[in-house]
Amino acid sequence: MNTMETICSRKTIRSYTGENITADELNVILKAANASPVGMGQYDSMHLTVITNEELMNKIDAAGAALFGQPDMHPLYGVPTLVLVSSKKPDPMMENVAFSNAAIIAHNMALAATDLGVGSCYIWGAIAALSGSAELLKELNLPEGFIPCCAIGLGKTDCKYEIRDIPENRIAKSIIE
Numbered sequence: 001m002n003t004m005e006t007i008c009s010r011k012t013i014r015s016y017t018g019e020n021i022t023a024d025e026l027n028v029i030l031k032a033a034n035a036s037p038v039g040m041g042q043y044d045s046m047h048l049t050v051i052t053n054e055e056l057m058n059k060i061d062a063a064g065a066a067l068f069g070q071p072d073m074h075p076l077y078g079v080p081t082l083v084l085v086s087s088k089k090p091d092p093m094m095e096n097v098a099f100s101n102a103a104i105i106a107h108n109m110a111l112a113a114t115d116l117g118v119g120s121c122y123i124w125g126a127i128a129a130l131s132g133s134a135e136l137l138k139e140l141n142l143p144e145g146f147i148p149c150c151a152i153g154l155g156k157t158d159c160k161y162e163i164r165d166i167p168e169n170r171i172a173k174s175i176i177e
């Protein structure tokens, strides 16, 4: 796919077969994460955690469901792999940089997944729940002083990517001349 085809085909996948992505696919997706821009080039302010542990995944899923007040929901959608993006706890003045770094890294991974035909989903809600659980945070074994920001769920899907017709005015626009 060329760049615009990938951008316009990308969509959030919430239905997974349960089959995991291959090691080669994961490597391409992690390469895309590493190709991301990071504020002031401070790559050491970011951290990736690849989670495939089913028990931990189920706990994060349950914490997310509890946060949404819907115990029967599965905010991780049964993804077999979750790539958590964490940042060094930012100075409150610079929170915008830390969370933007994480979002850009997650999005680069989503675009790479699209290109590979692999399913991906942005996971922010369940990560907010995770951040509120001291017990789960401990299990992540993050570097000292790092906080989880967001995650990308990855897995095989039966959903197909097709170039979508994107409404050009979906995001309101002002022009200052």
Ligand SMILES: Cc1cc2nc3c(=O)[nH]c(=O)nc-3n(C[C@H](O)[C@H](O)[C@H](O)COP(=O)(O)O)c2cc1C
Pocket (backbone or CB within 6 Å): 010, 011, 012, 013, 014, 103, 121, 122, 123, 124, 125, 126
């Ligand atoms: C910052 C951000 C957080 C999101 N968090 C979640 C989430 O926690 N769970 C989820 O299912 N989708 C989440 N999404 C996906 C959005 O709902 C989705 O991107 C939007 O509805 C547009 O649909 P599309 O991605 O298929 O184009 C998130 C997207 C973004 C950009």
